[in-house]
Amino acid sequence: METRRTRLVFSGSGGQGVITAAIILAKAAVIYEGKNATQAQSYGAAARGGATRSDVLISDLDILYPKVMQPNILISLTQESYNKFAPILRPGGLLLMDSRFVTMEKKVEARHVDLPMFDTVMKAIGKPIVFNICMLGTLIGLSGLIKPESILNVLETTIPKDFMDMNKKALELGMQMGESAG
Numbered sequence: 001m002e003t004r005r006t007r008l009v010f011s012g013s014g015g016q017g018v019i020t021a022a023i024i025l026a027k028a029a030v031i032y033e034g035k036n037a038t039q040a041q042s043y044g045a046a047a048r049g050g051a052t053r054s055d056v057l058i059s060d061l062d063i064l065y066p067k068v069m070q071p072n073i074l075i076s077l078t079q080e081s082y083n084k085f086a087p088i089l090r091p092g093g094l095l096l097m098d099s100r101f102v103t104m105e106k107k108v109e110a111r112h113v114d115l116p117m118f119d120t121v122m123k124a125i126g127k128p129i130v131f132n133i134c135m136l137g138t139l140i141g142l143s144g145l146i147k148p149e150s151i152l153n154v155l156e157t158t159i160p161k162d163f164m165d166m167n168k169k170a171l172e173l174g175m176q177m178g179e180s181a182g
Contacts, residue, residue, distance in 0.1 A: 005059040006145060007068040012077030013087050017132025022054035024158070025136060028150035029058045035146075038066035051080055058145065073143065074110075076079050076102050096139060107119060113142060115177050121170055129163075130170035137171040141178020148175060
């Protein structure tokens with residue numbers, strides 16, 4: 001059996017739900033897929049609007065160090081986070097960006113996926129609060145990292161029932177974008 005270890009860095013600005021998305025992914029991997037995972041975060045000067053980074057490691061083996069040095073996958077939801085973290089992406093990795101907020105400036109040796117996640121959420125749902133869930137769906141659609149049901153199971157245990165339909169729709173929209181870009 002091949003051992004799989006995925007190092008992810010979610011980056012954006014405070015208020016985009018970057019850290020929440022990372023926590024949901026890590027929980028889904030551990031609770032519903034029997035993998036090991038860690039999640040760690042750091043904030044910029046201001047929580048809302050400042051630069052945000054969250055590291056997630058998902059592995060079949062024990063995780064000895066929770067910080068991600070060279071991610072296989074980098075998600076950038078702001079230009080500032082792209083400029084800051086694109087250079088640390090492992091060659092051959094995946095760089096997922098939101099086309100509304102990020103313009104690719106320097107080419108890194110990675111697969112670049114630039115999708116209108118925010119605009120898609122606003123057009124289909126009209127509420128930016130589920131942008132992060134759409135981004136998670138896109139990541140899963142692109143990478144097959146974990147099953148979408150695992151994300152839905154975590155959401156069902158962490159968000160109010162009234163918001164479940166909106167989150168489910170956002171996840172599905174993201175998955176469709178990710179699969180069609182894959």
